Amino acid sequence: MKFALLFGGASFEHEISIVSAIALKDVLKKDHVFIFLDADGNFFHIPSEKMKSDHFSNGEYKKDTKLTLVRGGFEKKGVFKTSRFEEWDIIINLVHGAQGEDGTLSSLLDFYDLPYIGPRKEASVISFNKWLGKLYAKDLGIECVEFVRLNIDGNRTIPFDFPVIVKPLRLGSSIGVSVAKDKKELDFALDVAFEFDDEVLVEPFLENIAEYNVAGCYAKGKWHIGSIEAPSRKEFLDFEQKYLDFSRTHTIETAPINEKLTEMLEEAFKRLYDPLFAGALVRCDFFVKDGKIFINEINPIPGSLANYLFEDFICVLNDLAKSLPKNRKIRPDYAYIERVQSAKGPKTRYSS
Amino acid sequence: MKFALLFGGASFEHEISIVSAIALKDVLKKDHVFIFLDADGNFFHIPSEKMKSDHFSNGEYKKDTKLTLVRGGFEKKGVFKTSRFEEWDIIINLVHGAQGEDGTLSSLLDFYDLPYIGPRKEASVISFNKWLGKLYAKDLGIECVEFVRLNIDGNRTIPFDFPVIVKPLRLGSSIGVSVAKDKKELDFALDVAFEFDDEVLVEPFLENIAEYNVAGCYAKGKWHIGSIEAPSRKEFLDFEQKYLDFSRTHTIETAPINEKLTEMLEEAFKRLYDPLFAGALVRCDFFVKDGKIFINEINPIPGSLANYLFEDFICVLNDLAKSLPKNRKIRPDYAYIERVQSAKGPKTRYSS
16 A cells, blocks of 8 residues: 655644654655645645655745646646656545645545545544534533633633633644633733634633543454553643654553543544544544543544554554545436426427 | 636536526526536536536536636636636535535635635535534524434434434435334335435424525625525425425515514524625525424525525625635744754754
């Protein structure tokens, strides 16, 4: 199975997508190609040896082969003829944040009929929009931290005590997120968050709470769930820490938790995953408080695909590649139009 | 304002989209072009005079000019050169059902940066998936009929009395929908619905209930809400009736309801619309029972855009065209990559 790692995108997470792709290059070792989506919506085939971060920051990538999305794949223009860019079997969507995680790329790849590992459009919308994600989880019986949704033009009243955490409603990473300890800090935190989205989510900030990350997928008839990680973090993960987090390639130690909690976390993961997230390798970040599990967020494209949580990551990817959700092919048959036409008499020119 | 009516699509509603476009041709009169999306994902410019239903059912459309989606618009290939297809200002998304209403086309148009009237991807996913739509409406304080979600592989137990109505979870129209009066009819109805989706919604079927349709949009700083319609229907609208429904062009009489109910319906409409459906002309279908309003469904692209509910439909479209939601343009600045690079020392080749 030869993967095409699709990364970049017009998003605030553009850079960490590059970092993520470079990290996966080291993990996958061989049999893969790199397709960069720049901020203007152009695709480029990046040769493996050029997969260094400065290749993108200095714009050198523009000299690489430009690709055009066509039905079933990509085309590359040569000097004399246009040919198919064939050197891959399946795409891995590694575009974090906008475009990659909001449903745009999944729609594009579905429309042009390219096979890919990554969240489908419903899964994307539900995880990218933190409010809709909470409604989804709650209806599945998974607890969420309480919240209030504020609009850029509306009032700034919050119905719970400080400290609170303020998040742009739609970003994938920790950008624009901050903790506020009083009204003044809240105002500042809201100003920051509204830079990124017209809607913002405010939640009570839970201190000294246990956090566990569970990553996995359902593939080839069984669950592949990685080691459960207890992330060690400061107050919360800011962008710079997140940046480092996206480049991780080393296996971690499983969190020292008992069997019952492990089971509860895995059970919650499975309920959130199935069937909406089929085709994706997902990481769910949970809080645990007084023995109760709360979902914090669903990352449908976690940094470097959370490779460091799996014993045999390549095997998981290969299995997932063989278990992608099928789109029902719909062929219109014009039965009704024909019926209306025949009711009006045959061969009329005014059949509508 | 010159509109490009985009219609067709790979969906079970392919035919009614053709009907819808033909109906709008009569309503808009001039200043518009027609772009047909066939079931294989090809775009064609259809000359106005060829806008008859048999042009599509007999495949004649394939001789029309083929268009290619490119950044900011469409290209057409001539014998000697490729040129821009320029004769429009804004697209109207008239692709009913899959692709048009599920978020695929909105993603495509956003990605390629084409201006369009129609639901954005979140609005599409929320209205196309009837389950997610209920979660959305409920959280906004709008009542929904109770329901149970069944999976094609799961059990068929329903927690309420007959009659019930069975609906594929994701179709835009009444296709695959049926009413069941007992267990045997339910089994058959489920078999039918599972032909169209792996997930199905079952609700109590409310008999002799008042139904009202409210269509409108928010544009140029104000609400444009059409006449409230009390649809006259049999048990429920089957596909053939729906077909006729999509070709309507004549203004209807306003439903004879009192001021208070009108206000309640419009209030519910506005709450459901704003801000998620910005950019679209939407029709919400409500039930009223014991003075309480229930949302039945949100149609983000109603048949022939519910033109028959508006006094000056063209004026509404022109206003809407000038009030489209803006996508925030994101330019990656590589600040973090540069910081990491400089920490590692300048000009290293191993900057990742």
